[in-house]
Amino acid sequence: MALYSLKADTQGMVSAIDIVAGDRIAVAQVLLRLEIMKMEIPVETPVAGRVTAVHVKAGEYVSEGQLLATIETA
Amino acid sequence: MSEEIWDPEIAELRERQRVAREMGGAEKVALQKSKGKLTVRERVDRLLDPASFRELGSIAGVGTYGDDGELLQFSPSNFIFGRGRVQGRPIAIAADDFTVRGGAADAAIHEKQVQAEQMANDLRLPLVRLIDGTGGGGSVKTLETSGFTYVPACPGWDWVVANLGTVPVVSLGLGPVAGLGAARLVSSHYSVLVKGIGQMFAAGPALVTAAGRAVTKDELGGAELHARTGAVDDLAEDEAGAFAQARRFLSYLPSSVDSLAERVTTGDSPDRCDRWLDSAVPRDRRTTYKIRRILENVVDRDSFFEIGRRWGGSIITAFARLDGWPVAVIGSDVMVCAGAWTAEAAQKLTRFVELAETFHLPVVNFVDIPGLMIGVDAEKAGTLRHGGRALASVYQASVPWCTVIIRKAFGVAASGMANHTRFRYRYAWPSGDWGSLPIEGGIEVAYKAQLNSAVDRDALRLEIAQRLNRVRSPFRTAEKFLVEEIIAPHETRALLCEFANLAAPLRKQGRAAFTFRP
Numbered sequence: 001m002a003l004y005s006l007k008a009d010t011q012g013m014v015s016a017i018d019i020v021a022g023d024r025i026a027v028a029q030v031l032l033r034l035e036i037m038k039m040e041i042p043v044e045t046p047v048a049g050r051v052t053a054v055h056v057k058a059g060e061y062v063s064e065g066q067l068l069a070t071i072e073t074a
Numbered sequence: 075m076s077e078e079i080w081d082p083e084i085a086e087l088r089e090r091q092r093v094a095r096e097m098g099g100a101e102k103v104a105l106q107k108s109k110g111k112l113t114v115r116e117r118v119d120r121l122l123d124p125a126s127f128r129e130l131g132s133i134a135g136v137g138t139y140g141d142d143g144e145l146l147q148f149s150p151s152n153f154i155f156g157r158g159r160v161q162g163r164p165i166a167i168a169a170d171d172f173t174v175r176g177g178a179a180d181a182a183i184h185e186k187q188v189q190a191e192q193m194a195n196d197l198r199l200p201l202v203r204l205i206d207g208t209g210g211g212g213s214v215k216t217l218e219t220s221g222f223t224y225v226p227a228c229p230g231w232d233w234v235v236a237n238l239g240t241v242p243v244v245s246l247g248l249g250p251v252a253g254l255g256a257a258r259l260v261s262s263h264y265s266v267l268v269k270g271i272g273q274m275f276a277a278g279p280a281l282v283t284a285a286g287r288a289v290t291k292d293e294l295g296g297a298e299l300h301a302r303t304g305a306v307d308d309l310a311e312d313e314a315g316a317f318a319q320a321r322r323f324l325s326y327l328p329s330s331v332d333s334l335a336e337r338v339t340t341g342d343s344p345d346r347c348d349r350w351l352d353s354a355v356p357r358d359r360r361t362t363y364k365i366r367r368i369l370e371n372v373v374d375r376d377s378f379f380e381i382g383r384r385w386g387g388s389i390i391t392a393f394a395r396l397d398g399w400p401v402a403v404i405g406s407d408v409m410v411c412a413g414a415w416t417a418e419a420a421q422k423l424t425r426f427v428e429l430a431e432t433f434h435l436p437v438v439n440f441v442d443i444p445g446l447m448i449g450v451d452a453e454k455a456g457t458l459r460h461g462g463r464a465l466a467s468v469y470q471a472s473v474p475w476c477t478v479i480i481r482k483a484f485g486v487a488a489s490g491m492a493n494h495t496r497f498r499y500r501y502a503w504p505s506g507d508w509g510s511l512p513i514e515g516g517i518e519v520a521y522k523a524q525l526n527s528a529v530d531r532d533a534l535r536l537e538i539a540q541r542l543n544r545v546r547s548p549f550r551t552a553e554k555f556l557v558e559e560i561i562a563p564h565e566t567r568a569l570l571c572e573f574a575n576l577a578a579p580l581r582k583q584g585r586a587a588f589t590f591r592p
């Protein structure tokens with residue numbers, strides 16, 4: 001078991017969060033979406049496991065590199 | 075066995091070389107290994123083709139002598155250099171030895187560094203620097219040992235700068251690197267920090283912590299940090315990875331600006347075409363797609379080598395091959411800032427165009443640009459000036475240039491897709507969508523008065539959008555010959571291979587009118 005920090009590769013506004021803490025997730029699953037310059041950018045997880053925390057709220061503007069979620073890897 | 079006249083001297087030479095190869099001694103070597111680092115000798119051997127290292131200055135260092143003139147003790151200089159081969163091609167190699175006084179300057183013989191740089195320049199050899207040293211000045215203790223101080227100057231810097239316009243320079247950060255070492259690391263066409271062992275800073279944690287903020291080496295200047303700031307181009311997982319990246323980077327470039335990059339046989343047919351490309355870009359303009367998959371597909375199989383993945387992410391820069399010819403690839407990544415030019419992306423583009431121009435690599439540019447990044451943060455970052463600089467480099471470039479518009483092309487940033495006053499070697503995919511301003515954002519401003527006086531604002535807005543969308547078809551632009559040729563995406567590879575073959579004989583050797591800066 002290890003903790004993985006999912007960080008934003010782009011800045012943008014959190015337009016949707018598709019998971020909650022506790023959810024089991026698979027590789028490449030879309031966990032949330034960021035909106036920027038009229039595009040909706042899906043944020044995929046590169047690891048499988050369980051979401052232990054979501055660190056952002058819908059409507060929040062995040063910067064590149066910001067921590068979005070913590071995942072306990074399987 | 076007969077005794078030759080100079081045998082005693084040859085024996086002394088071998089003995090001095092043997093001692094020099096022991097570096098800073100068993101204890102310091104063990105310390106180096108305990109940090110998970112290779113020694114300088116192991117590094118040189120692993121980077122170069124087997125048994126190809128020809129060292130120069132092999133016995134330079136500091137000797138202490140007895141009253142009878144016998145050598146009592148010898149400490150080698152903490153910088154070794156010479157020539158070797160990488161993939162059969164001669165290169166210059168310059169490497170710091172941290173086991174001797176932490177690579178610091180007080181154990182250095184600066185003229186070796188100067189000669190290493192000058193050798194690469196004079197012999198037109200690609201240069202690889204393996205950097206693992208604390209800096210140019212050593213510690214303030216040297217004030218007492220030398221009894222004087224000096225006005226700072228970086229040794230050999232005229233050559234370091236000249237090399238950026240003459241020979242490929244790769245630097246690998248393989249230890250904590252500060253001051254002069256840091257300046258040497260960034261003054262390269264390709265710089266890499268190795269995770270865990272390589273860090274780079276103006277001054278190390280001790281000084282920063284003393285100034286009031288406690289930090290670790292990695293927090294201050296680790297590979298993960300600087301691969302994101304763009305202070306270095308990339309990180310590597312380990313030293314072997316860094317050596318592989320260095321070899322790969324050099325494989326796309328000529329040995330100097332006075333020769334041209336060579337074609338190789340990649341075994342990939344220029345006529346290969348994959349129909350999935352015709353579905354690669356979604357019809358919904360708000361929906362993203364993965365450009366790397368497209369780029370990797372249209373270039374020769376397994377030839378895509380990305381540079382600077384972790385910074386300025388809305389622009390991808392890479393070397394690749396088309397029908398075996400090396401090319402510089404630029405691409406927009408809509409997964410980062412929708413592909414908009416940020417200040418960092420513009421800087422990344424500028425440097426990459428300068429790199430292509432310096433080494434005569436034809437450019438292929440895949441465009442999906444909604445514009446310059448907008449907003450308060452973007453303005454605070456000085457995005458416009460960095461964008462202006464990128465435009466200048468594109469307009470000054472003389473290397474053959476081919477543009478493929480994948481989807482959006484809006485505003486000043488998209489106008490930097492190519493120098494439009496040259497022959498427009500340009501194609502567009504049917505997903506092309508262009509103009510000065512995107513319709514979605516422009517309606518509110520352009521039709522403000524009408525919208526404000528409308529009974530049903532939203533309905534009018536929709537109606538205007540529908541009207542404008544009717545003239546949005548790329549075919550209407552092509553009808554006016556404002557875009558030269560629309561192609562099916564699956565035709566892209568064949569057309570780009572044709573471009574690479576046409577471009578190859580147009581490449582001109584020699585020093586470019588403008589060359590690379592860090």
